[in-house]
Amino acid sequence: QKEVEQDPGPLSVPEGAIVSLNCTYSNSAFQYFMWYRQYSRKGPELLMYTYSSGNKEDGRFTAQVDKSSKYISLFIRDSQPSDSATYLCAMSVNYGGSQGNLIFGKGTKLSVKP
Amino acid sequence: KAGVTQTPRYLIKTRGQQVTLSCSPISGHRSVSWYQQTPGQGLQFLFEYFSETQRNKGNFPGRFSGRQFSNSRSEMNVSTLELGDSALYLCASSGGTIGYNEQFFGPGTRLTVL
Numbered sequence: 001q002k003e004v005e006q007d008p009g010p011l012s013v014p015e016g017a018i019v020s021l022n023c024t025y026s027n028s029a030f031q032y033f034m035w036y037r038q039y040s041r042k043g044p045e046l047l048m049y050t051y052s053s054g055n056k057e058d059g060r061f062t063a064q065v066d067k068s069s070k071y072i073s074l075f076i077r078d079s080q081p082s083d084s085a086t087y088l089c090a091m092s093v094n095y096g097g098s099q100g101n102l103i104f105g106k107g108t109k110l111s112v113k114p
Numbered sequence: 115k116a117g118v119t120q121t122p123r124y125l126i127k128t129r130g131q132q133v134t135l136s137c138s139p140i141s142g143h144r145s146v147s148w149y150q151q152t153p154g155q156g157l158q159f160l161f162e163y164f165s166e167t168q169r170n171k172g173n174f175p176g177r178f179s180g181r182q183f184s185n186s187r188s189e190m191n192v193s194t195l196e197l198g199d200s201a202l203y204l205c206a207s208s209g210g211t212i213g214y215n216e217q218f219f220g221p222g223t224r225l226t227v228l
Contacts, residue, residue, distance in 0.1 A: 036219075043118070043204050043219030044157070088157065101170050102147075102217065106156035 003027050006089055006105025015114050019076040023089035023105045026070065030091040030103075033065050035074045038086045038107065047087075048074065079112045086110070116141065118207050118220035126226045132193040135223045139186050139207030145169075146188040147217060148180060151202040160203075163188055192225075200227045 006023045013019055021035075032051055036044035048063040050056045050072075056063045062075040072091075076083055089105040119138045127133050139146050147170075148160040159172040163182035180190040186207075192199055202224050206217040 041221070043206075043221050045219065046216050049216070090157075101159050101162070101172065102149075102157075103159070104149075104157035 003103050004089065004091060004105045007108055008106050010109040010111060012111045012113060013079055015079060015081060015112055017079050017112070019079050019083070019110060019112075021074040021076075021087050021089075021108050021110070023072050023091075024070055025072070025091055025103075027091075027093070027103075028067070028070065029093045032092045033063070033072050034090040034102070035061075035063055036088040036090060036104075038088060040085075044088055079110075081112050081114050084111050118205060118218050120203075120205055120220040120223050122223060123221065124224045124226075126228065127195050128228050129195055129197060131195050132191060133195060133225060134189055134191050135203055135205075135225075137188045137190075137205030137207075137220060139188070139205075140218055143207035143209055143218075144186055145208045145215070146182055146186065147206045147208075148188070148190050149204045149206065150174075151204055151222070152200075157204070160190065195227045197227050200225060 004025045034049045035047045037047050038044040050063050050065050053065045053067045060077045064073045086107040086109045088107040090102040092102050121136045145164045147162040149157050151157045160174055161180050162170040166182045177193045182188045202222040204219050204222045206219045208215040208217045
């Protein structure tokens with residue numbers, strides 16, 4: 001079993017739809033949970049970051065972490081064609097100091113149709 | 115503030131050769147991490163350097179090595195290239211201090227091994 005599982009999609013939705021992206025993980029020691037967005041031919045960019053369990057909202061984006069179920073989600077409201085990209089979840093055990101060793105999901109390719 | 119830059123952007127090599135990739139972090143950032151991204155395995159952590167010292171290392175063979183200079187610029191080297199080394203190599207920089215530090219990714223170097 002991989003440490004982080006993410007459905008690769010592709011996921012296609014109409015403009016304005018609510019998008020739900022999810023990851024499951026097996027390492028209960030993960031404390032930091034992130035969502036990255038990667039456009040074609042670009043490096044990943046951080047969308048949301050959450051420490052431990054709970055919800056976090058930023059504009060049209062909401063991140064949820066349920067550590068008891070080892071499950072994280074990213075919701076995109078009022079999706080736009082510009083949201084079309086690959087979304088990667090990432091997790092780490094200890095973000096303090098040592099920055100490396102983010103464990104990534106394989107990414108979900110999202111396409112938002114006008 | 116200039117972002118993370120990586121050179122070269124594209125590289126074609128043949129099996130058995132070696133290659134050196136370069137990464138210039140955001141000014142003031144002392145931590146540089148390297149990742150390999152392939153369609154099959156996704157994004158995988160290679161190693162992290164902080165103040166010229168390797169602070170963390172992923173599960174890659176010894177053919178993959180790196181270093182960091184006093185100005186925080188980093189290089190990674192892959193010796194005796196194999197076909198499976200074809201990938202997008204991403205570098206990410208961060209402040210590297212205690213607490214949450216966002217990792218900023220460069221655009222990557224696309225390496226093709228023939």
